[in-house]
Amino acid sequence: MSGLSKTERAGCTNILKLMSKGHLLSLTDTVTNKMIAVENVAEASETILCFTKSAEELLKRKKVHRDLIFKYLVGEGVVMPPNSEKHQLVKRTLELWSSGKAVADKSPPGQRDDTRPRTATETLSTEGKAEVGFDPQVLGQQFCQWFFQLLNSHNPSLGQPPQGWGPQHFWPDVKLRLLAKAGSEQMEDFLGAELVSLRLLALIKEERLLLSPNLQPHGLRTLASPHGPVLVAVAGTIHRDEACLGIFEQIFGLIRSPLENNSWKIKFMNLKIRGQDALGGTDTVAPALSYNSTDLQLLCS
Structure with missing residues (x-):
């Protein structure tokens, strides 16, 4: 038995x-x-x-x-x-x-009780409140777990039911800067929730990339300013099927939305991708973040 x-x-x-x-x-x-x-x-x-x-x-x-x-x-x-x-x-x-933290219910959407896509912070709302004891690092860790699990669920090779990705997780005027170094260097800028949402989805769904963040202290840094956005910076590895293609660093600017239960939404993102050939033999096991607190403060101001 x-x-x-x-x-x-x-x-x-x-x-x-x-x-x-x-x-x-x-x-x-x-x-x-x-x-x-x-x-x-x-x-x-x-x-x-x-x-x-x-x-x-x-x-x-x-x-x-x-x-x-x-x-x-x-x-x-x-x-x-x-x-x-x-x-x-x-x-x-x-x-x-x-x-007991595993997601037990992987049934296809429609068989669940709650099929409404959750926003970043309904997931985080319990511990992410800016009251006494608000810990930005905990928020950063929970946010990254939520964000990458949601995005990666759209990779066909994982064989999972796709979760509720979409423009509802971003501010309408969100900006994405995408910098890719693999042989040559390319930079693209995207503006607006719909475009940004579709561009990130294409990386996962069409290009079949998997982004695996390093949530250890050396791979994740969070910075909260009293009146500006909370900045979350994370490093990680990029995979396609069994191959590790390189590393990424991503910075998120998060701002609360008072109209939506004070939940956090993404205001801007910088995503830097480096292919193996651009790394020059650097170890990609659990990449460390190259941004320090000063770099993040400059983005905040």
């Missing part, structure tokens, strides 16, 4: 969904000693879960490749170095499930 908790069962189901049909059927044979014949993918998944004694046992199986677990963690907004070994990814996944 399966010894999985509700969270583990949901997480294992989401990982099995990332497997090809062939691998899934083959895993069913392994788990059941070929004693049970299954008709389809849903039956295979259910049978595997029924015959699994523990989440760790399933994650450690050879056919559950490290890349599947890595993709699952990225989808959950969990940052791991791209060269992590399988046992490290297994350990982090089990920690996530025992903490």
Whole structure:
């Protein structure tokens, strides 16, 4: 009988969904000693879960490749170095499930109770309020987890239901500056919520990029000024399928919207992308931020 908790069962189901049909059927044979014949993918998944004694046992199986677990963690907004070994990814996944912070419901939109896209800060509103004890670094970390999980959900290779991305998360006059260095250098500027939203979506959906932020202290910096925007700067790695293509640094300017429950919306963004060839052999495992507080203060003024 399966010894999985509700969270583990949901997480294992989401990982099995990332497997090809062939691998899934083959895993069913392994788990059941070929004693049970299954008709389809849903039956295979259910049978595997029924015959699994523990989440760790399933994650450690050879056919559950490290890349599947890595993709699952990225989808959950969990940052791991791209060269992590399988046992490290297994350990982090089990920690996530025992903490109860995994997103259990990955059902397609329309099957959920609340299909309305959430704004950045309905997600953050509980801890992100500017009262006594307001911690900008906590806000920055929660914001980045929310933002990149939402955006990455539109990458077809993750096989996840896309979440509510759109212009509602930006101020109408938002500005995006996109600087890309890969061989040559290109700079593009975009103005307006609709354009900015579509340009970022194209990176993920059309170009199939995955942005994995480094939320460790050396990869994330937040700066709050009394009357200006809260600035969040984050560094991370860029992937396409199994390949790490380079690193990115992104700065967000966040301002509260009094008309929308005082929730934070994005006022401006600077996104700097550097391909592997422009890095000159720099280690890309968990990139550090090159901006310091002075650079951010200049953007604030």
